[in-house]
Amino acid sequence: MQQLEIYQHNVNTAEYQSLxxxxxxxxxxxxxxxxxxxxxxxxxxPSHFRLxxxxxxxxxxxxxxxxxxxxxxxxxxxxxxxxxxxxxxINRLMKELLNAIQPHELLRQKLFQVEFLTTLSxxxxxxxxxxxxxxxxxxxxxxxxxxxxxxxIIGRSRKQKIMLQRDWxxxxxxxxxxxxxxxxxxxxxxxxxxxxxxxxxSWARKQAQTIVAKxxxxxxxxxxxGNGNFSVALADCFRKVLATEIAKPSVxxxxxxxxxxxxxxxxxxxxxxxxxxxxxxxxxxxxxxRDVDLNQYDFRTILVDPPRAGLDDESVRQVQAYENxxxxxxxxxxxxxxxxxxxxxxxxxxxxxxxxxxxxxxxxTGVVLTRKTSA
Numbered sequence: 209m210q211q212l213e214i215y216q217h218n219v220n221t222a223e224y225q226s227l228x229x230x231x232x233x234x235x236x237x238x239x240x241x242x243x244x245x246x247x248x249x250x251x252x253x254p255s256h257f258r259l260x261x262x263x264x265x266x267x268x269x270x271x272x273x274x275x276x277x278x279x280x281x282x283x284x285x286x287x288x289x290x291x292x293x294x295x296x297x298i299n300r301l302m303k304e305l306l307n308a309i310q311p312h313e314l315l316r317q318k319l320f321q322v323e324f325l326t327t328l329s330x331x332x333x334x335x336x337x338x339x340x341x342x343x344x345x346x347x348x349x350x351x352x353x354x355x356x357x358x359x360x361i362i363g364r365s366r367k368q369k370i371m372l373q374r375d376w377x378x379x380x381x382x383x384x385x386x387x388x389x390x391x392x393x394x395x396x397x398x399x400x401x402x403x404x405x406x407x408x409x410s411w412a413r414k415q416a417q418t419i420v421a422k423x424x425x426x427x428x429x430x431x432x433x434g435n436g437n438f439s440v441a442l443a444d445c446f447r448k449v450l451a452t453e454i455a456k457p458s459v460x461x462x463x464x465x466x467x468x469x470x471x472x473x474x475x476x477x478x479x480x481x482x483x484x485x486x487x488x489x490x491x492x493x494x495x496x497x498r499d500v501d502l503n504q505y506d507f508r509t510i511l512v513d514p515p516r517a518g519l520d521d522e523s524v525r526q527v528q529a530y531e532n533x534x535x536x537x538x539x540x541x542x543x544x545x546x547x548x549x550x551x552x553x554x555x556x557x558x559x560x561x562x563x564x565x566x567x568x569x570x571x572x573t574g575v576v577l578t579r580k581t582s583a
Contacts, residue, residue: 215276215286218567219293221254228563235561235571238540242551244559244575250407252563257401261294262323263302272309272316274302293567297326304357305334314349325394327379328402332359333394342370362394376461383409383441389468390435396457397434401564408562408574409441412511412534415558415576416445419509419532426508429530431481431523436462436474438511438536443474450505452479475500481519485526508532518542524549533577538564540571547575554579 232249266275266285278284290299301324309315321337334357336350342363351372354361360373369375375394380387383406392398399405420426425447430439433451435458443449453459453476462476477496479487486492488502510527512519513536519527524546527533533554537543547556554577564572 213286215288217290217292219255224254224566225251227567231563231569231571232561235540235573238544239547239559242547242556244556246559248411248558248560250404250411250560250562252401252566253403254566255292256294256296256299257403257566258293258298259295259327259402260323260325260398260400261291261298262321263288263291264321265319267316272319273306274322294324295326297330297332298324301326301332301334301357301359305353308353308356312349312353314346315353323394325377325392325398327377327392328406329378329380331377331379333362333375333377334359335362335364335394337364339365341365342368346370347372381406381409381441384413386441388441389465390437390440391461391464391468392435393457393461396455396461399437399564404562404564404572405437408536408572409438411560411562411574412438412442412536413445415534415574416442416509419576419578420445423508423531426506428509428511429505429507430511430513431484432512432514433462433476434458434513436465436476438513439474439476440465440469440471442511443469443471446509447473448505449474450500450502450507451476452481452484454478454480481514481523481526485522488526509534512536513538514542516542519546528553531579533575535575535577537573537575538570540573543573543575550577 228251232247236247263274265272274288275285276288318338318340319336320339323335325333342365346363347370350361350363354372362375363370377392379390379392427448428442428446430451433439433453439449439451456478459476459478466474479494479496483494487494487497508530509532510530511534512527516539518539528550556575557578558576560574562572562574
Protein backbone atom coordinates (compact mmCIF):
# COMPACT_ATOMS: atom_id res chain seq x y z
CA MET A 209 0.00 0.00 0.00
CA GLN A 210 1.31 3.45 -0.93
CA GLN A 211 2.57 5.50 2.02
CA LEU A 212 0.84 8.83 2.57
CA GLU A 213 2.64 12.12 2.27
CA ILE A 214 3.18 14.06 5.49
CA TYR A 215 0.81 16.98 6.08
CA GLN A 216 2.74 20.24 5.73
CA HIS A 217 1.09 22.94 7.79
CA ASN A 218 1.17 26.57 6.67
CA VAL A 219 1.92 27.98 10.12
CA ASN A 220 4.88 30.31 10.04
CA THR A 221 4.64 32.48 13.12
CA ALA A 222 7.15 34.95 11.67
CA GLU A 223 4.60 35.78 8.96
CA TYR A 224 1.61 36.15 11.27
CA GLN A 225 1.67 39.95 11.63
CA SER A 226 2.01 40.59 7.91
CA LEU A 227 -0.87 38.20 7.17
CA UNK A 228 -3.00 39.93 9.79
CA UNK A 229 -2.18 43.34 8.31
CA UNK A 230 -3.20 42.06 4.89
CA UNK A 231 -6.49 40.74 6.23
CA UNK A 232 -7.19 44.03 8.00
CA UNK A 233 -6.48 45.97 4.80
CA UNK A 234 -8.90 43.79 2.87
CA UNK A 235 -11.60 44.29 5.52
CA UNK A 236 -11.18 48.08 5.50
CA UNK A 237 -11.53 48.13 1.72
CA UNK A 238 -14.53 45.77 1.72
CA UNK A 239 -16.55 47.97 4.10
CA UNK A 240 -15.26 51.40 3.08
CA UNK A 241 -18.55 52.39 1.46
CA UNK A 242 -20.23 52.34 4.89
CA UNK A 243 -17.74 54.93 6.20
CA UNK A 244 -17.01 53.04 9.44
CA UNK A 245 -14.70 54.38 12.16
CA UNK A 246 -11.09 53.23 12.36
CA UNK A 247 -10.76 49.45 12.40
CA UNK A 248 -9.76 47.95 15.74
CA UNK A 249 -7.68 44.79 15.40
CA UNK A 250 -7.59 41.94 17.89
CA UNK A 251 -4.70 39.60 17.16
CA UNK A 252 -4.61 35.91 18.01
CA UNK A 253 -1.80 33.93 19.51
CA PRO A 254 0.30 32.91 16.48
CA SER A 255 0.17 29.19 17.36
CA HIS A 256 -1.73 26.69 19.53
CA PHE A 257 -4.84 28.88 19.51
CA ARG A 258 -7.49 26.38 18.41
CA LEU A 259 -9.33 24.52 21.17
CA UNK A 260 -11.05 21.88 19.06
CA UNK A 261 -9.96 19.69 16.18
CA UNK A 262 -11.09 16.58 14.34
CA UNK A 263 -9.11 14.10 12.27
CA UNK A 264 -9.85 11.10 10.13
CA UNK A 265 -8.00 7.98 11.23
CA UNK A 266 -6.22 6.21 8.37
CA UNK A 267 -5.42 2.50 8.49
CA UNK A 268 -2.59 0.71 6.71
CA UNK A 269 -2.43 -2.90 7.85
CA UNK A 270 -1.76 -2.91 11.59
CA UNK A 271 -0.82 0.76 11.61
CA UNK A 272 -3.18 3.70 12.02
CA UNK A 273 -2.54 7.43 12.03
CA UNK A 274 -4.28 10.79 11.75
CA UNK A 275 -5.05 12.05 8.28
CA UNK A 276 -6.28 15.22 6.63
CA UNK A 277 -7.51 15.63 3.08
CA UNK A 278 -6.56 18.01 0.34
CA UNK A 279 -9.27 20.70 0.12
CA UNK A 280 -11.90 19.63 -2.37
CA UNK A 281 -10.26 16.26 -2.94
CA UNK A 282 -11.33 13.51 -0.51
CA UNK A 283 -9.15 10.98 -2.30
CA UNK A 284 -5.93 12.82 -1.44
CA UNK A 285 -4.98 12.28 2.22
CA UNK A 286 -1.94 13.36 4.21
CA UNK A 287 -0.57 11.91 7.43
CA UNK A 288 -0.74 14.39 10.32
CA UNK A 289 2.16 14.21 12.77
CA UNK A 290 1.38 17.42 14.64
CA UNK A 291 -1.09 20.29 14.38
CA UNK A 292 0.46 23.58 15.50
CA UNK A 293 -2.73 25.64 15.28
CA UNK A 294 -4.35 23.34 17.88
CA UNK A 295 -3.87 23.73 21.61
CA UNK A 296 -0.86 22.25 23.31
CA UNK A 297 -3.22 19.84 25.05
CA ILE A 298 -4.67 18.59 21.74
CA ASN A 299 -1.17 17.99 20.38
CA ARG A 300 -0.24 16.07 23.51
CA LEU A 301 -3.40 13.96 23.48
CA MET A 302 -3.03 13.20 19.77
CA LYS A 303 0.23 11.40 20.45
CA GLU A 304 -0.87 9.75 23.70
CA LEU A 305 -4.10 8.45 22.18
CA LEU A 306 -2.42 7.09 19.08
CA ASN A 307 0.26 5.32 21.12
CA ALA A 308 -2.42 3.78 23.34
CA ILE A 309 -4.72 2.45 20.61
CA GLN A 310 -2.03 1.40 18.14
CA PRO A 311 -1.39 -2.01 19.79
CA HIS A 312 -5.04 -2.45 20.87
CA GLU A 313 -7.01 -4.03 18.02
CA LEU A 314 -10.41 -3.65 19.70
CA LEU A 315 -9.98 0.11 20.10
CA ARG A 316 -8.25 0.60 16.75
CA GLN A 317 -10.42 -1.55 14.49
CA LYS A 318 -12.87 0.46 12.33
CA LEU A 319 -12.11 3.68 14.20
CA PHE A 320 -12.41 6.30 11.46
CA GLN A 321 -12.58 9.69 13.19
CA VAL A 322 -11.26 11.30 16.37
CA GLU A 323 -12.49 14.61 17.79
CA PHE A 324 -10.80 16.66 20.50
CA LEU A 325 -12.43 19.42 22.54
CA THR A 326 -10.22 21.32 24.99
CA THR A 327 -10.41 24.48 27.08
CA LEU A 328 -8.11 27.28 28.19
CA SER A 329 -8.60 26.03 31.73
CA UNK A 330 -7.09 22.61 30.90
CA UNK A 331 -10.13 20.36 30.47
CA UNK A 332 -10.56 18.00 27.52
CA UNK A 333 -12.98 15.56 25.91
CA UNK A 334 -12.16 12.91 23.30
CA UNK A 335 -14.75 11.43 20.92
CA UNK A 336 -13.98 8.20 19.05
CA UNK A 337 -16.23 7.49 16.05
CA UNK A 338 -16.47 3.96 14.63
CA UNK A 339 -17.82 2.03 11.68
CA UNK A 340 -18.94 -0.82 13.97
CA UNK A 341 -21.30 -1.39 16.91
CA UNK A 342 -19.72 -0.72 20.30
CA UNK A 343 -20.19 -3.54 22.81
CA UNK A 344 -19.31 -4.30 26.43
CA UNK A 345 -15.78 -5.35 25.48
CA UNK A 346 -15.24 -1.99 23.82
CA UNK A 347 -16.60 -0.20 26.89
CA UNK A 348 -14.17 -2.02 29.17
CA UNK A 349 -11.23 -1.20 26.90
CA UNK A 350 -12.32 2.43 26.51
CA UNK A 351 -12.69 2.85 30.27
CA UNK A 352 -9.09 1.69 30.72
CA UNK A 353 -8.02 4.10 27.99
CA UNK A 354 -9.92 6.92 29.67
CA UNK A 355 -8.13 6.24 32.94
CA UNK A 356 -4.78 6.16 31.16
CA UNK A 357 -5.32 9.47 29.35
CA UNK A 358 -6.94 11.23 32.30
CA UNK A 359 -9.82 12.73 30.31
CA UNK A 360 -13.35 11.52 29.47
CA ILE A 361 -14.02 9.54 26.30
CA ILE A 362 -17.18 9.25 24.23
CA GLY A 363 -17.76 6.42 21.78
CA ARG A 364 -19.97 6.97 18.75
CA SER A 365 -21.24 4.66 16.07
CA ARG A 366 -24.35 4.52 13.91
CA LYS A 367 -27.31 5.19 16.24
CA GLN A 368 -24.96 4.82 19.23
CA LYS A 369 -23.47 7.23 21.72
CA ILE A 370 -21.66 5.80 24.72
CA MET A 371 -20.74 8.34 27.37
CA LEU A 372 -18.29 6.78 29.80
CA GLN A 373 -18.12 9.74 32.15
CA ARG A 374 -19.49 12.99 30.70
CA ASP A 375 -20.11 14.66 27.35
CA TRP A 376 -19.00 18.18 28.22
CA UNK A 377 -15.99 20.21 29.32
CA UNK A 378 -15.74 23.05 31.81
CA UNK A 379 -14.21 26.30 30.65
CA UNK A 380 -13.23 29.35 32.68
CA UNK A 381 -12.66 32.56 30.73
CA UNK A 382 -11.02 35.59 32.29
CA UNK A 383 -12.60 38.81 31.07
CA UNK A 384 -12.01 42.25 32.56
CA UNK A 385 -10.86 40.76 35.84
CA UNK A 386 -13.89 38.46 36.07
CA UNK A 387 -13.81 34.66 35.94
CA UNK A 388 -16.69 33.44 33.75
CA UNK A 389 -17.64 29.76 33.88
CA UNK A 390 -19.03 27.87 30.90
CA UNK A 391 -20.11 24.30 30.28
CA UNK A 392 -19.41 23.35 26.67
CA UNK A 393 -21.22 20.32 25.25
CA UNK A 394 -19.76 17.81 22.82
CA UNK A 395 -21.13 18.50 19.36
CA UNK A 396 -22.49 21.95 20.24
CA UNK A 397 -21.00 25.15 18.87
CA UNK A 398 -18.28 26.86 20.89
CA UNK A 399 -15.85 29.58 19.90
CA UNK A 400 -12.78 27.67 18.65
CA UNK A 401 -10.16 30.31 19.54
CA UNK A 402 -10.35 30.78 23.30
CA UNK A 403 -7.95 33.70 23.48
CA UNK A 404 -9.87 35.62 20.81
CA UNK A 405 -13.14 34.72 22.52
CA UNK A 406 -11.92 36.43 25.70
CA UNK A 407 -11.05 39.50 23.64
CA UNK A 408 -14.46 39.43 21.92
CA UNK A 409 -16.25 39.32 25.27
CA SER A 410 -14.17 42.18 26.65
CA TRP A 411 -14.87 44.22 23.50
CA ALA A 412 -18.62 43.51 23.73
CA ARG A 413 -18.64 44.55 27.38
CA LYS A 414 -16.94 47.86 26.57
CA GLN A 415 -19.43 48.53 23.78
CA ALA A 416 -22.33 47.71 26.12
CA GLN A 417 -20.98 49.97 28.86
CA THR A 418 -20.59 52.83 26.37
CA ILE A 419 -24.14 52.34 25.12
CA VAL A 420 -25.63 52.27 28.63
CA ALA A 421 -23.64 55.32 29.69
CA LYS A 422 -25.23 57.28 26.83
CA UNK A 423 -28.71 55.75 26.73
CA UNK A 424 -29.29 55.02 30.42
CA UNK A 425 -30.17 51.74 32.10
CA UNK A 426 -32.17 49.37 29.90
CA UNK A 427 -32.44 45.74 28.80
CA UNK A 428 -30.60 43.61 26.24
CA UNK A 429 -32.04 41.05 23.87
CA UNK A 430 -29.78 38.54 22.14
CA UNK A 431 -30.49 36.22 19.22
CA UNK A 432 -28.46 33.08 18.44
CA UNK A 433 -27.01 33.03 21.97
CA GLY A 434 -25.60 29.47 21.90
CA ASN A 435 -24.49 28.41 25.38
CA GLY A 436 -24.75 31.99 26.63
CA ASN A 437 -21.22 32.98 25.66
CA PHE A 438 -22.02 36.69 25.25
CA SER A 439 -25.13 36.97 27.41
CA VAL A 440 -23.35 35.62 30.50
CA ALA A 441 -20.51 38.09 30.00
CA LEU A 442 -22.86 41.04 29.39
CA ALA A 443 -25.45 40.32 32.08
CA ASP A 444 -24.03 42.78 34.61
CA CYS A 445 -23.94 45.57 32.00
CA PHE A 446 -27.74 45.66 31.62
CA ARG A 447 -30.79 45.72 33.87
CA LYS A 448 -32.08 42.46 32.40
CA VAL A 449 -31.10 40.19 29.52
CA LEU A 450 -33.37 37.92 27.47
CA ALA A 451 -31.61 35.63 25.00
CA THR A 452 -32.87 33.03 22.54
CA GLU A 453 -31.35 29.89 21.03
CA ILE A 454 -32.98 27.03 19.11
CA ALA A 455 -30.43 24.23 19.70
CA LYS A 456 -31.52 22.23 22.74
CA PRO A 457 -28.01 21.16 23.93
CA SER A 458 -26.84 24.77 23.82
CA VAL A 459 -29.87 25.93 25.81
CA UNK A 460 -29.24 23.23 28.42
CA UNK A 461 -25.62 24.38 28.73
CA UNK A 462 -26.75 27.99 28.97
CA UNK A 463 -29.05 27.21 31.90
CA UNK A 464 -26.14 25.59 33.73
CA UNK A 465 -23.93 28.57 32.91
CA UNK A 466 -26.50 30.98 34.33
CA UNK A 467 -26.50 29.04 37.61
CA UNK A 468 -22.71 28.57 37.74
CA UNK A 469 -22.18 32.31 37.31
CA UNK A 470 -24.82 33.24 39.89
CA UNK A 471 -26.88 35.36 37.49
CA UNK A 472 -30.43 36.38 38.38
CA UNK A 473 -31.17 38.83 35.56
CA UNK A 474 -30.61 36.54 32.56
CA UNK A 475 -33.23 34.32 30.92
CA UNK A 476 -32.50 32.10 27.93
CA UNK A 477 -35.47 30.72 26.00
CA UNK A 478 -35.41 27.95 23.39
CA UNK A 479 -36.86 29.85 20.44
CA UNK A 480 -35.73 30.56 16.92
CA UNK A 481 -35.22 34.20 15.96
CA UNK A 482 -38.39 33.98 13.83
CA UNK A 483 -40.43 32.64 16.75
CA UNK A 484 -39.11 35.35 19.04
CA UNK A 485 -40.17 38.03 16.57
CA UNK A 486 -43.66 36.50 16.51
CA UNK A 487 -43.76 36.55 20.32
CA UNK A 488 -42.67 40.19 20.48
CA UNK A 489 -45.39 41.16 18.03
CA UNK A 490 -47.99 39.22 19.96
CA UNK A 491 -48.70 37.01 16.95
CA UNK A 492 -48.09 33.75 18.84
CA UNK A 493 -47.84 32.60 22.41
CA UNK A 494 -45.16 30.11 23.39
CA UNK A 495 -45.17 27.76 26.37
CA UNK A 496 -41.42 28.33 26.61
CA UNK A 497 -42.14 32.01 27.41
CA ARG A 498 -44.91 31.22 29.88
CA ASP A 499 -43.07 32.86 32.81
CA VAL A 500 -41.68 35.77 30.78
CA ASP A 501 -43.63 39.03 30.60
CA LEU A 502 -42.23 40.73 27.52
CA ASN A 503 -44.01 43.94 28.48
CA GLN A 504 -41.72 44.28 31.49
CA TYR A 505 -38.63 44.63 29.30
CA ASP A 506 -37.16 47.86 27.98
CA PHE A 507 -35.24 46.52 24.99
CA ARG A 508 -33.08 49.20 23.40
CA THR A 509 -30.01 47.14 22.52
CA ILE A 510 -29.82 43.87 20.60
CA LEU A 511 -26.86 41.55 20.12
CA VAL A 512 -26.74 39.11 17.21
CA ASP A 513 -24.09 36.50 16.40
CA PRO A 514 -25.77 34.70 13.49
CA PRO A 515 -24.53 31.69 11.51
CA ARG A 516 -22.64 32.16 8.25
CA ALA A 517 -25.90 32.81 6.39
CA GLY A 518 -26.28 36.06 8.33
CA LEU A 519 -29.67 37.59 9.17
CA ASP A 520 -32.63 36.85 6.95
CA ASP A 521 -34.70 39.76 5.63
CA GLU A 522 -37.30 39.52 8.38
CA SER A 523 -34.65 39.42 11.12
CA VAL A 524 -32.90 42.45 9.63
CA ARG A 525 -36.16 44.40 9.81
CA GLN A 526 -36.67 43.30 13.41
CA VAL A 527 -33.11 44.23 14.39
CA GLN A 528 -33.65 47.71 12.93
CA ALA A 529 -36.29 48.33 15.59
CA TYR A 530 -33.60 48.70 18.28
CA GLU A 531 -31.60 51.82 19.00
CA ASN A 532 -28.31 49.94 19.30
CA UNK A 533 -27.10 46.82 17.48
CA UNK A 534 -24.05 44.78 18.44
CA UNK A 535 -23.40 42.48 15.48
CA UNK A 536 -20.75 39.73 15.58
CA UNK A 537 -20.24 38.20 12.15
CA UNK A 538 -18.35 35.11 11.02
CA UNK A 539 -18.98 35.92 7.34
CA UNK A 540 -18.04 39.35 5.93
CA UNK A 541 -20.12 38.74 2.81
CA UNK A 542 -23.42 38.27 4.66
CA UNK A 543 -22.52 41.09 7.07
CA UNK A 544 -21.95 43.33 4.06
CA UNK A 545 -25.38 42.39 2.67
CA UNK A 546 -27.11 43.01 6.01
CA UNK A 547 -25.38 46.39 6.40
CA UNK A 548 -26.82 47.52 3.07
CA UNK A 549 -30.16 47.65 4.87
CA UNK A 550 -29.11 48.35 8.46
CA UNK A 551 -27.11 51.45 7.54
CA UNK A 552 -30.25 53.02 6.07
CA UNK A 553 -31.40 53.63 9.64
CA UNK A 554 -28.21 53.18 11.70
CA UNK A 555 -24.60 54.31 11.51
CA UNK A 556 -21.56 52.21 12.38
CA UNK A 557 -19.93 53.45 15.59
CA UNK A 558 -17.45 50.59 16.13
CA UNK A 559 -15.67 48.35 13.62
CA UNK A 560 -13.45 45.48 14.74
CA UNK A 561 -11.53 42.51 13.35
CA UNK A 562 -11.15 39.47 15.59
CA UNK A 563 -8.56 37.14 14.08
CA UNK A 564 -10.35 33.96 15.07
CA UNK A 565 -8.69 31.90 12.31
CA UNK A 566 -5.10 33.00 11.65
CA UNK A 567 -3.41 31.94 8.39
CA UNK A 568 -6.78 31.84 6.61
CA UNK A 569 -8.93 34.38 4.75
CA UNK A 570 -11.59 34.10 7.44
CA UNK A 571 -12.36 37.43 9.11
CA UNK A 572 -14.53 37.51 12.24
CA THR A 573 -15.97 41.01 12.43
CA GLY A 574 -17.70 43.04 15.11
CA VAL A 575 -19.72 46.16 14.41
CA VAL A 576 -21.85 48.39 16.59
CA LEU A 577 -24.64 50.35 14.95
CA THR A 578 -26.51 53.26 16.53
CA ARG A 579 -29.77 54.70 15.22
CA LYS A 580 -29.31 57.85 13.18
CA THR A 581 -30.88 60.92 14.76
CA SER A 582 -32.82 61.54 11.57
CA ALA A 583 -34.02 57.92 11.25
